């Protein structure tokens with residue numbers, strides 16, 4: 001981590017209050033390797049809030065691709081990123097996690113998409129009534145600490161409770177990983193299950209500052225069903241980045257009659273229902289309407305839908 005050719009090691013003690021200030025503040029210690037390693041920590045940090053549990057997990061690897069190992073020190077809620085360098089100090093270079101996406105456990109995954117940068121997995125086992133989810137943070141020289149992809153659990157059985165790098169199990173050159181789901185059961189209570197995911201070279205980083213045409217052209221209104229519709233129709237659309245989107249519905253004269261704001265934290269297909277009312281809550285007349293998806297002041301891919309009363 002300090003680029004001196006000797007491997008180093010880190011210790012977390014999340015439930016201690018050795019700093020003497022707060023219950024379960026936690027601490028973190030980094031010991032530099034060398035010809036005569038000793039037991040005196042070279043870097044020492046303490047949590048500064050009750051229950052912060054600094055050191056809940058520590059994730060190390062070269063996430064920004066400069067050939068020096070980095071580490072992310074986690075508390076209950078945030079990850080503190082320290083880029084490896086000769087003179088490491090206690091100031092984090094980046095803090096990840098926010099009120100919508102609290103993280104506590106980050107796991108180094110190796111390089112799961114084969115782009116030369118180590119990647120990170122984060123477990124969120126209690127998300128969605130304990131269905132759980134795992135977030136993928138792809139390493140990059142522009143690492144921004146925002147997750148790029150999310151894998152959802154489905155069975156209220158704490159998907160993502162534990163995660164592990166698996167090395168390259170199938171020999172395709174991409175690192176693979178394991179996700180545990182301890183409360184899954186089929187007949188036997190809480191028998192649990194483990195998923196093996198193989199690495200995927202098509203996983204790409206989602207970059208908020210990246211507005212190239214490849215990304216923008218793939219915001220799409222896919223279609224609606226039923227169509228024509230009488231009461232309610234479900235509009236399906238896809239997005240290829242996180243962000244704030246607007247689904248706009250225009251009448252044939254080009255007037256905006258309805259708009260819905262949608263916030264998506266991951267690329268994917270989503271739906272929106274429309275029950276034929278305008279922004280004031282009044283029913284609109286029979287006829288043809290145009291639906292578009294808007295992102296950053298651009299509108300994409302209008303489709304026609306028909307309301308019949």
Ligand SMILES: [Ca+2]
Nearest residue numbers: 001002006008
């Ligand atoms: Ca070292």
Ligand SMILES: [Ca+2]
Nearest residue numbers: 062066068070
């Ligand atoms: Ca690095």
Ligand SMILES: [Ca+2]
Nearest residue numbers: 111113115117
């Ligand atoms: Ca990677």
Ligand SMILES: [Ca+2]
Nearest residue numbers: 168170172174
């Ligand atoms: Ca593999």
